[in-house]
């Protein structure tokens with residue numbers, strides 16, 4: 140059931156380990172990386188009581204000196220104030236340039252801890268130990284780190300690749316249903332943008348995935364990590380191809396903002412955004428009606444929303460990011476040509492944007 144995926148990035152290459160029961164081995168993994176003795180383990184108030192002791196003991200047994208910093212759970216911890224406290228803790232613990240950071244938690248902890256590592260003493264190593272599905276298949280891989288500003292999400296950040304990603308599938312046993320299902324949106328995304336066979340296997344194994352069957356999950360998480368690793372290898376800093384990972388995200392970001400952050404989980408908004416992008420793809424990218432219906436059916440099978448109500452189009456349109464290369468009254472989207480093949484930068488007219496919204500945003 141154990142999987143190893145290599146992210147090939149020259150001297151920044153690293154391994155992603157996927158298996159149940161890895162938390163207790165994380166000290167050994169860190170020793171193999173030849174990291175310094177002192178480390179700052181950042182976790183949140185939900186995850187630390189569940190798994191913090193296992194990781195801490197494993198690090199101690201392997202000869203490290205871990206210092207634990209627990210932040211409140213939730214998006215508000217991706218803040219300048221919390222980051223500043225992380226630096227304080229690192230200094231208090233006597234961390235130097237050989238020391239490292241361990242991120243134990245979901246995407247919030249991973250982004251915050253990764254950015255702390257990217258910037259402390261001009262950058263020290265860090266190890267990702269993701270505990271949500273979202274973090275295992277998406278945020279822990281690829282080196283995007285960052286925090287929010289009051290003006291918006293992820294406005295401060297850095298590319299800083301981890302030294303390793305340790306994905307312990309046993310963490311799913313405590314993950315709340317809503318968080319788990321939200322992560323499935325990103326899983327579906329990889330099938331749509333990169334791998335038709337994977338998409339078909341998700342359709343076939345949907346019940347096993349919903350039942351969190353460990354063997355199936357090992358395959359699913361590993362395949363998603365391979366897909367992301369491949370895109371990151373080809374375009375680490377998002378100068379082109381990496382943008383396909385944003386399939387469904389243009390509308391998702393707008394919905395999250397227009398509805399007020401916290402109403403939708405990120406994956407829920409991405410699911411609605413993918414249903415929207417699938418409909419746009421039928422109109423302008425040659426996706427068949429049948430393929431679009433398969434995408435929507437799979438989202439619904441997983442219990443994800445494929446439509447939204449109670450949001451006004453002009454508010455959503457205003458919130459839609461202007462950095463998606465607006466040109467001459469058109470917006471560019473990542474769209475699917477067929478299941479398994481997506482393309483960034485496809486123009487969509489203002490009229491079509493609204494027409495499709497009238498179907499998705501009843």
Ligand SMILES: NC(=O)c1ccc[n+]([C@@H]2O[C@H](COP(=O)([O-])OP(=O)(O)OC[C@H]3O[C@@H](n4cnc5c(N)ncnc54)[C@H](O)[C@@H]3O)[C@@H](O)[C@H]2O)c1
Pocket residue numbers: 183184185186189212213214217244245246247248250270271272273274277278279280281282283284293310311313314315318405
């Ligand atoms: N860097 C990237 O490439 C990237 C990509 C996607 C998302 N993100 C970021 O990731 C964040 C969202 O990540 P997330 O969805 O993991 O949210 P999260 O980190 O807030 O975790 C969700 C909730 O689940 C809890 N939790 C985590 N693991 C648990 C476990 N095993 N058992 C019980 N509870 C657990 C957390 O305490 C939290 O309450 C956002 O800030 C987003 O911007 C970053």
